[in-house]
Amino acid sequence: MSENSEIGNGFIPSGQLQFGVFFQGVNSGTIWKSQDSGSQTDFETFRTLAQTAERGLFAAFFLGEGLRLREHLGRPHTLDVAGRPDAQTMLAALAAVTTKIGLVATQNTTYNDPAHLAHRLSSLDLLSAGRAAWNVVTTDNAWTGANFRRGGYLDHEDRYTHAEAFVETAKRIWDSWDDDAIADSETAAAWQTPGSVRRVLHDGQHYRVDYTPRLPRSSQYRPVLFQAGDSPEGRDFAARQADVIFSAHPAYDDALTFRRDIVARAVKAGRGANDVQIMPASEFILAATAGEAQEKKAWVRSLQIGPQQALAYLEQFWGRELSSYDPDGPLPEIDPVVAETSETRGSGFHGAKARQLADQWRAEAKDKGLSIRQFVTGKTNRVDATFTGSYTDVADTLARYARTGAVDGFNISPWLVPTGLDDIVNHLVPALQERGVYPTEYAGTTLREHLGLPVPQRSPETIADDGEIRLELAVHQQQL
Amino acid sequence: MSTNEQERPGFLVLELDGDGAHPAAWRAARHAPRELLTGARIRSTVLAAESAGFHGATFADGSLAQGETDVGGRLDAIQRAAFAGPLTRSIVLVPEVDTVYTEPFHVATQLASLDYVAGGRAGWLVAAANSESAGAAVGRETVHGTALALEAEASVEVSRRLWDSWEDDAVIRDVETGQYLDADKLHYADFETGPDFPGAGYTVKGPAIIPRPLQGQLPVVAPASLFGEHLYDAGALAGIDAVLVTAPTAQALAASVANFRHRLGTTVAIIAELDVVVDARGQSAEERVAYLDAHTSWLSPRARYTGGADGLVELLTEVLAVADGVRLHPAVLDVELDELSRLVLPALRRRGALAPQTPDATFRDLLGLARPANRFELAGN
Numbered sequence: 001m002s003e004n005s006e007i008g009n010g011f012i013p014s015g016q017l018q019f020g021v022f023f024q025g026v027n028s029g030t031i032w033k034s035q036d037s038g039s040q041t042d043f044e045t046f047r048t049l050a051q052t053a054e055r056g057l058f059a060a061f062f063l064g065e066g067l068r069l070r071e072h073l074g075r076p077h078t079l080d081v082a083g084r085p086d087a088q089t090m091l092a093a094l095a096a097v098t099t100k101i102g103l104v105a106t107q108n109t110t111y112n113d114p115a116h117l118a119h120r121l122s123s124l125d126l127l128s129a130g131r132a133a134w135n136v137v138t139t140d141n142a143w144t145g146a147n148f149r150r151g152g153y154l155d156h157e158d159r160y161t162h163a164e165a166f167v168e169t170a171k172r173i174w175d176s177w178d179d180d181a182i183a184d185s186e187t188a189a190a191w192q193t194p195g196s197v198r199r200v201l202h203d204g205q206h207y208r209v210d211y212t213p214r215l216p217r218s219s220q221y222r223p224v225l226f227q228a229g230d231s232p233e234g235r236d237f238a239a240r241q242a243d244v245i246f247s248a249h250p251a252y253d254d255a256l257t258f259r260r261d262i263v264a265r266a267v268k269a270g271r272g273a274n275d276v277q278i279m280p281a282s283e284f285i286l287a288a289t290a291g292e293a294q295e296k297k298a299w300v301r302s303l304q305i306g307p308q309q310a311l312a313y314l315e316q317f318w319g320r321e322l323s324s325y326d327p328d329g330p331l332p333e334i335d336p337v338v339a340e341t342s343e344t345r346g347s348g349f350h351g352a353k354a355r356q357l358a359d360q361w362r363a364e365a366k367d368k369g370l371s372i373r374q375f376v377t378g379k380t381n382r383v384d385a386t387f388t389g390s391y392t393d394v395a396d397t398l399a400r401y402a403r404t405g406a407v408d409g410f411n412i413s414p415w416l417v418p419t420g421l422d423d424i425v426n427h428l429v430p431a432l433q434e435r436g437v438y439p440t441e442y443a444g445t446t447l448r449e450h451l452g453l454p455v456p457q458r459s460p461e462t463i464a465d466d467g468e469i470r471l472e473l474a475v476h477q478q479q480l
Numbered sequence: 481m482s483t484n485e486q487e488r489p490g491f492l493v494l495e496l497d498g499d500g501a502h503p504a505a506w507r508a509a510r511h512a513p514r515e516l517l518t519g520a521r522i523r524s525t526v527l528a529a530e531s532a533g534f535h536g537a538t539f540a541d542g543s544l545a546q547g548e549t550d551v552g553g554r555l556d557a558i559q560r561a562a563f564a565g566p567l568t569r570s571i572v573l574v575p576e577v578d579t580v581y582t583e584p585f586h587v588a589t590q591l592a593s594l595d596y597v598a599g600g601r602a603g604w605l606v607a608a609a610n611s612e613s614a615g616a617a618v619g620r621e622t623v624h625g626t627a628l629a630l631e632a633e634a635s636v637e638v639s640r641r642l643w644d645s646w647e648d649d650a651v652i653r654d655v656e657t658g659q660y661l662d663a664d665k666l667h668y669a670d671f672e673t674g675p676d677f678p679g680a681g682y683t684v685k686g687p688a689i690i691p692r693p694l695q696g697q698l699p700v701v702a703p704a705s706l707f708g709e710h711l712y713d714a715g716a717l718a719g720i721d722a723v724l725v726t727a728p729t730a731q732a733l734a735a736s737v738a739n740f741r742h743r744l745g746t747t748v749a750i751i752a753e754l755d756v757v758v759d760a761r762g763q764s765a766e767e768r769v770a771y772l773d774a775h776t777s778w779l780s781p782r783a784r785y786t787g788g789a790d791g792l793v794e795l796l797t798e799v800l801a802v803a804d805g806v807r808l809h810p811a812v813l814d815v816e817l818d819e820l821s822r823l824v825l826p827a828l829r830r831r832g833a834l835a836p837q838t839p840d841a842t843f844r845d846l847l848g849l850a851r852p853a854n855r856f857e858l859a860g861n
Contacts, residue, residue, distance in 0.1 A: 078661040085593035092559035093597035115617040123556035146685035192552035208619030308658030
């Protein structure tokens with residue numbers, strides 16, 4: 001118990017971990033070059049992965065969203081998996097073939113209308129009998145806006161104001177039906193008790209809403225809210241609004257520091273120390289022995305970052321074609337063509353000073369004796385987000401997180417679909433259960449119950465006007 | 481459509497919305513009111529419709545106008561269809577989706593996704609919301625009149641282009657060259673509304689964020705009424721694969737279909753719309769309607785059949801001889817579906833009036849549509 005005091009502010013570690021699975025569908029993390037690499041679009045891939053996760057008592061199945069196809073040097077980016085189904089449509093289908101696992105949809109506040117998105121999330125929540133969640137993300141760039149009626153309408157500095165007002169409006173929509181709004185029997189005076197549904201009005205800087213919501217609350221009250229904020233403003237937003245933070249802090253010490261910070265912010269915002277949960281993004285490379293796991297890791301990395309990806313990674317910072325360079329040789333000696341990097345569109349590595357960065361990287365690679373491919377592999381796979389080792393060693397490592405409450409669980413990105421969770425479910429989960437840090441059954445039927453989240457209080461009628469709320473969500477560097 | 485339309489057996493589609501087409505249908509449903517808005521309800525109704533022999537199911541959406549129904553709740557139509565996808569094998573799943581107050585890019589992505597989860601059995605019933613409340617929900621001015629058809633036309637064209645923006649074999653997975661995609665097989669949609677577009681014009685860049693749907697292009701169904709007097713104009717039905725038509729009375733339905741067929745030709749499938757209420761539970765159809773009408777009266781723009789199962793078999797045989805299909809709107813879903821399943825569909829099958837139910841067949845198969853060529857592939861050659 002001595003480790004408990006590391007957090008402070010009345011935080012009590014649950015001593016338990018939850019797993020989520022993040023089906024990525026884009027970027028280099030998912031291997032497509034193996035014989036075991038499944039389709040990225042066939043329903044069977046999704047069904048298999050979701051059912052495997054459910055067999056392993058995972059709390060959540062998580063889908064990302066990117067509203068414009070990634071581009072590289074002005075052309076579609078062709079080296080990584082891409083092309084994925086709409087999150088909520090897929091999750092609605094998965095709701096029919098699963099019974100317990102939570103269903104998390106990443107959905108953008110910038111290119112949706114609050115009434116429509118709140119309605120669809122509510123719909124998913126009812127269809128799945130209380131298993132839906134929304135991972136709130138935002139974007140502001142005109143490049144994505146080119147796919148939408150409204151275009152790139154939102155100024156960079158306004159996007160967080162917009163997102164906050166959006167989430168507040170969604171919560172009001174989910175709050176609008178009284179518990180007894182629907183008739184008890186067929187002889188009632190009306191299907192819907194008169195006066196039992198509140199109209200939601202919002203007249204703000206970016207949109208107007210005048211909406212009479214069409215759905216009741218679900219058995220978990222409303223969809224669970226995930227958020228991935230990391231800037232100070234983003235953390236405050238999460239501390240105020242979110243149920244779970246999809247964090248970028250999986251390394252133990254870093255996770256503990258992040259937890260301390262979030263607990264302090266949540267308490268300051270008037271919420272309980274345990275009200276905001278934390279699930280960092282992570283990757284697991286496991287085997288029976290540590291040695292085998294290391295070998296497996298080398299194999300995984302070689303398939304994630306091939307020679308073409310290594311060069312393409314540098315090209316986005318150099319702003320020019322580098323195909324004449326040997327991926328197994330040193331970094332290019334020529335300089336980037338632009339002072340500011342052009343990003344791989346839809347992936348996002350904003351604002352680095354290209355030449356300065358190139359000098360820095362050349363020095364770093366030379367210093368460590370790394371080839372282009374080795375260097376890029378190190379850059380694209382964050383060392384601290386990967387747990388590599390034997391099932392028992394990794395289980396011991398994770399048990400420590402559970403004991404101190406550094407995290408509430410891990411959102412696992414499988415490097416292979418649909419079989420990428422098999423060894424986790426077959427070997428790691430039992431090892432964690434033996435250590436008493438992983439559930440041996442689902443806690444209930446809803447996602448909120450699995451996570452042990454408090455049931456929200458119905459919000460007061462009046463919500464602060466849009467213009468008075470100023471805060472920030474984190475920028476999403478990678479497509480989620 | 482094939483030229484020997486008269487000889488081809490037809491298909492039957494069932495509208496699965498709520499508790500039925502009668503606004504007070506919930507009073508005669510076989511479940512508690514609060515069990516309506518659940519996955520369990522969708523599972524039981526879509527499986528009952530499939531096992532009864534229906535070829536398709538539609539899922540209404542949009543605002544719940546007072547007078548149309550007592551029921552104040554409705555789940556998202558695309559999600560209901562998606563939920564039904566993995567549960568079924570042969571029934572095609574066609575959600576109604578608005579084109580006026582929605583983002584065409586989202587609509588295209590969601591419908592393509594539906595096609596994936598439904599194994600190529602998805603379609604799109606185009607709607608053009610015209611209520612003030614639909615506009616107010618998203619802070620836009622209400623769109624009226626002929627502008628509605630233009631909004632629908634633009635949105636359908638966006639989907640058509642996005643669905644073709646990936647060629648069928650764009651995912652190449654070439655390990656040797658390290659290419660997962662072939663960039664030459666991806667295309668910008670580059671949609672732009674025309675100069676006659678009402679309201680704020682818009683552009684959609686593309687490509688899609690999902691590969692080409694399993695069917696290549698989902699069949700698109702639209703109510704003939706959406707086009708008003710422009711229905712017969714050249715190009716009015718570009719992008720539309722089937723139209724929903726009705727008549728003032730059930731007796732006039734076959735003649736009405738024949739008239740549409742005469743004027744539209746065979747390039748578009750014709751689906752007749754019919755409200756049905758049949759004798760059941762020892763009560764006549766008239767008595768059943770009277771009971772429900774006493775609570776809320778049933779005002780419907782569609783032809784209605786009220787009577788015994790035998791008479792309905794006769795009527796449907798007559799209409800299916802001229803229409804490609806008929807969509808039934810059951811007064812009370814639970815009750816009508818039982819009677820249709822027990823008495824009506826078996827009789828129609830015996831008469832050879834119904835197309836067979838084919839597991840894993842696509843909606844295009846049902847409509848007799850070949851897999852479409854890709855417009856960008858054509859342009860490239």
